Amino acid sequence: MTARDYCTLDDWVSRLADEAVAFAERNETPVKVASGISPSGPIHLGNLREVMVPHLVADELRRRGLQVEHIISWDDFDRFRKVPKVNGVDSSWEEHIGKPLTRVPAPHGSDAENWAEHFKRELQGALDDLGVQYRGISQTQMYTSGAYVDRVLHAMAQRGRIDAILERYRTLDRGESVAEAQNSDDTDAESVSGAAEDADGSGDSGYYPYKPYCSVCGTDFTTVTGYDDESTDLTYTCRCGHTETVVLREHTNGKLVWKVDWPMRWAFEKVTFEPSGVDHQSPGSSFAVGKDVAPLFGWKRPLGPMYAFVGIRGMAKMSSSKGGVPTAAIALRYLEPPLLRWLYGRKKPNQSFDVALDGELPRTYDEWDALVRKTGGDKAQPGDIAAHARAASVWDTASSQVRELPLTPRPMPYKTLASIVDITTGDDEQTLRILAALEPDQPLTALDPLRPRLDRATAWVAEQMPEADRTVVRTRPDAELLASLTDEQRAGLRLLLEGSGTPAPEGLGRLEDDWTLAGITHQVYGVAKVQRGLGADQIVKGDKELAAAQRAFFVLLYQLLVGSDTGPRLPTLLLAIGADRVRELLEVRQ
Template sequence: MTIDPQQLSDAARNSKAWPYEEAKRLAKRYPGGKDGPVIFETGYGPSGLPHIGTFNEVLRTTMVRHAYEELMGYKPEDGRTRLIAFSDDMDGMRKVPDNVPQPQMLAEHLGKPLSRIPNPFDTDDESFAAHNNAMLRRFLDHYGFDYDFISAADRYNGGAFDEQLRNVLRNFHAIMGIMLPTLREERRQTYSPVLPISEKNGVVLQVPVEVVDADAGIIRFTDHEGETIEQSILSGKSKLQWKVDFAMRWVALGVDYEMSGKDHTDTVVQSGRIAQVLGGRRPEGMIYEMFLDANGEKISKSKGNGLSIDEWLAYGSRESLAFYIYREPKKAKNLHVGAVPRAVDEYWQFRGNYADQPLDKQLGNPVHHIHGGKVPSATLPLTYGLLLNLVSLPGVQDKHIAWKFVQRYAPGTSPESEPELDELIGLAVNYARDFVVPGLERRAPTEMEAKALADLDAELAGVDPATSAEEIQNIVFEVGKRYEFASLRDWFRALYETLLGSEQGPRMGSFIALYGVEESRKLIAEALESAK
């Protein structure tokens, strides 16, 4: 269905969904519109490989970009917005990462810009940073992001940042006035907004500097050997301190929007003040909360306590990860494998509701932002949770076997006609194998539970295999009402624990319809046998 752009724009202005709230602040930044494209930026440090935080930031920024286009009535092909993926590959390597080859070779180049460190990987990339930049671009391309890649090294070395570097020297004392009060006394003694790169050993030097000639880009400093050096900072001969670098980059590239994690709150404030000194403006941007691990601790790459994007995608779809990332960005969330099943099912629930919702509700639906307004119409005949219960059973822990049950439950489906369902079955098999089956332990029913199970078996004996899940659910309800369970919840818990080996489970009507009446009766027979 094609929506009138003006109608969409009006609805977007009234929407409270967070991407539109961010977009509205951008719209206020340029009440009459901007002459050139509105620039969105995400930053990446190529000292390591792309990870789930990279995906998180690019995805959320892309959502705001799309929301802004809808708000303003722009079409993507008009080129009125642009997303820059910026690699800070002029940063000096502070330590050798744990997960890279040839660590001893890399250790010999500590302190040098990442773009000037040899490539330890078995690839043709010319440097360590070039390899990781290529990984980033493949990563972003794989997920279909629309972006322009910019390398800090290319801009520094090629002279594109030279005018802003001169600008930093012209405003050297004002920048020092912003930064020094934020530093410890010891750090103040060595701090400089500009980090010269030694012409002797190629290391990014952390030394105080003196401005000799701002317009010529000349500074003076004492190097590691005690020699006083006068050197240009232009054309790749220096690197700015990171808070100053943020500000310079915002001004040089005309960045209008960049979001940051909560741990960079102070950076955003100080860099914003420096950007103003340089004659620019701090970009708009959301401060988002950080992900936590299963124990509620902040995720750290060095600790390895987080969930990688590959780990999520081994058990859940890409859309489910996008759904999880979309929800409540300003609230800390636990990112662990146990969050996958719920995220998958909630994504499909919201997607199933989308087509029948009025426009204002659609714009508040997470799937609108996940799919850039082009939400697929296909739905699923069953939930991921139900699939997990199915493929956790003995003899069904195989994708091809699971499909036989699914096709009986949903005639006319096939791996070819339902590729998303096919993917989901495979993911459910993975999750059940690794996290569900090892913890399953069916208990024997109590005396009353055994009577109720026998009663349910007798009722199912007369049920046609084609009976609907809803009708079977009613039968299960009615059987439970005949016995003195404290509540029907206890009846269903007994079914889960004695038949499936878990404290929680699916709607039993749906499960029996999927697994099959006769197969379900065999589960009941096994439970009754264990009670003898």
Template sequence: MPIVAQSTDTTDWVSRFADEVIEESERRAPGKPIVVASGLSPSGFVHLGNLREVMTPHLVADEIRRRGHQVRHLISWDDYDRYRKVPKGIPGVTEESHAEHIGRPLTAVPAPDGSAYPNWAEHFKAAMIKSLAQLGVDFEGISQTEQYTSGVYREQILHAMKHRADIDAILAQYRTKPKAAQKQSQKPVDEAELEAGEGSGAASEDDGSSGSAGYFPYKPYCGNCEKDFTTVTAYDDDTTEMTYSCTACRFSEVVRLSEFNRGKLVWKVDWPMRWAYEGVVFEPSGVDHSSPGSSFQVGGQIVGLFGGEQPIGPMYAFVGISGMAKMSSSRGGVLTPADALKIMEPQILRWLYARRKPNQAIKIAFDQEIQRLYDEWDKLDAKVADGSALPADNAAHSRAVRVAAGELPRTTRTLPYRTLASVADISAGDQDQALRILSELDPANPLISLNEARPRYDKAEAWINTHVPADQRTIVHEEPDGELLKSLDEQAQQSLRLLLDGLEEHWSLDGLTHLVYAVPKVQAGFSADATSKELPPEIKTAQRSFFALLYHLLVGRDTGPRLPTLLLAVGQDRVRKLLGE
């Protein structure tokens, strides 16, 4: 493995973690591929909060690849986890249709009605896999159903059962601490925060069961009803004979654990077992995993029993959505990577995760803020192009637009998102009209085909159609508002004449921008090119009044899309008609 000098850029969190992971991997397993890991439970929609579980190690793995090292990014699909509850908000799923499957492995639960996939887990994995491909995430997927049912972990299971007293002693140190801390603080538990851990195994935080026969870190699925409402009642270390009973169907049986493949280690033992088995050097964990007694903290002690070490594991903060509370897969109404990729290009979504350190919260915009987000991105893009971007911003941009294997596909002609959204809004699906408007934005360099503006145009159109309320959509008048035109005083009429006189000369995005701001200046006796520093405050008031008048005459509202874009969209002939010429 090549030795690469450590990064000197102390502002880039990805480079810093890559330095640390490379060094740690050389210490633990010199010469072997570096292993980073993520874990996702397809218990429902894999949402944008869960995506941070993947993007954090992906970005680090990609940096390591750029430096010439071999690296494996494992995504463990926790599809052998139990089906805990019937999630809300999933088409084709009701309490009546799916409640009977609670307690079964996710791969044994029927997919939602109408799904093309064989079971619940595969249905929800598929959408995430497709999104990760669009995001350029290179990973190796591991099905825990396949691992457990094929006997891959047999030695680890037997080892855990043999050392169950040691595991129990570690867990016993923490079992009462969270409750005591909660009682002391008198702070109510935020259920949304607890459920936000879904997607990486945190939901149950199961540490096994203790009964008259002692503690056992293994949970069999019942041989009769296939559910995990089971209790191990006896186990023989020499013969590996295990007796269990099911409280759901009253079934019981004796099996040889050395031959039995229908069960799994409890989560707090399962996770550290996998760290040791896979040789994981880097794996992040959510805040729900990082409190005293949680799986990541306890796993750091249990992993040694399996001959491994705890990964380097930064805690990552929650991901929020503009106007929404924290996401929870079981509560319904969550937004997924697929939802985000319908309205934003992969580069933008990657950038949101790359530019913030893992312990900093992320807010993803599905409301009007997405326009400001794109403006911010385009400014950064320009700074990177001219070499004026700061090192950390430059690094985040680089991680957004390319991976080690090459650049992600991008829009050929990057027109402003807010402009594209306005055009999509006004043209209402008429692509010929959309192309006409966009080709007039810059007459000196006209858009020849709508494909030049794709996929950004398609993302903006999808945002308009799915996230802008109907009462905020733009509907241009068919006929002039005669009553309003008749009521205008001489000054208002003069402002319209000045605008109409300048349309022909200024028919471009920049030209119309100059014109609409210039009209109130000229009316007040100033030059059309006068700057804001040269103008009294009253001019801004006059400009706002003029804009409101134009909006009322064109769309019947006080506000709307940016006026230059709106004028281009309406077309010169129709503008003249609606403004009373």
């Protein structure tokens, strides 16, 4: 199956791609997909869905040979709403509330020009790693350059009609719906494009859809008190006490209110596809209102599927203003780019899902590896091939061909890598020694074939591995426990170390006789069988007594080796510790 063969599959990406093409054809315009991101704080994994849904659709259409552009609108001219809890920021930033994000200083220690640039930069790097091709548009640049002046004047001329439209939707005094004014299940409302706390332009002096930034204090705590349509003179007052009259056709220090700004930009960019979160799609919300406002600018509301909440396993829902939320860049410290792409591609946009960065993360790698094995065989279903291809490659517009994203050449199980890195504390020489012994039939002479997965596992162990899962090998034998062993336990340890006198596979040799993962596995699982008169390699099913005996013996080994009832797989653990130290910790001295 080639890169283009699966474009006819009946999955959500293909269906949305078909709908995007049909919508554009009906409106006699090219397909243009859009994302809107407000760099008001850390741009978290919930925001990333705003980018990944249109990206996957655009990538699908490019593979079909169609022209499509993906734009990302950086809403960096939005107001700074509150001071988030992020490193390098303190209460002194409160003086900047109400200013455009591009006029707020970056956090201490950052070399970025401003607040917005600091948080944009991190996401931009992650999008490059993820293979997302887009054209970024700074709303600060668009507004301050005068690119929107004609649209602003048109909105002011149509303010009566706009006000009448909004009046049908208003549900709160400040003009936003409950879903947009409060945190939704998708993400904190202020962290998405067009923050929910924006007023809609209504006030005691009338309705004005334009909000100027004060020329004295720089904030948007302003109120428009009058406007002359002929001269375009606009008068405003500010909370700081400043009053000013400006000529709107020449004024570039303000912006349209969000519910007018968003549909205006649909028309300006001729957007045909733009998803949004549940907070923007409830009755009275921006997307709903935009359906009626967009025609005033000569455009239709684009095709806009709703996307649902993206969570982090073990964490509450994400909020950029609260800080401490995982961003795409953080996730990519532990997940290779194709895996992160796969997580966003395998679920329909309206299905919520979690990204596991805790102890469940190794399972994500296991599921991915299973998919890779399946697609490498003869029985893979088209859907499996499509899911893998969309995750592992992108259509490169520059070369007009599929570009594979970097993947680990020799992928060992993530959990195994993490366990060994944990035990060796990241020592490369010891790590190579252990990993080379895991697969003796495929000699490993360097760690490079295991990268970048090994590097991801190393970072995860250092930064995210649950404390309860960490492995600390004893430095000396547990003399008290060894002295309290039962006769059966002592016999089990002797069998493990010295063998049964009968060679493998029926019996057990000395532990060091076959110091490979397979040999140690045979030894560890064979002890309980030999103690019950069975062959060490005998397959026994449904013997609850034997199963209980094996579990009890494993617990004993964990207690003697790492002081816990559980730990990494015992064969891997023994291999990592080394034969000499295993003997030192397990030998029963008379």
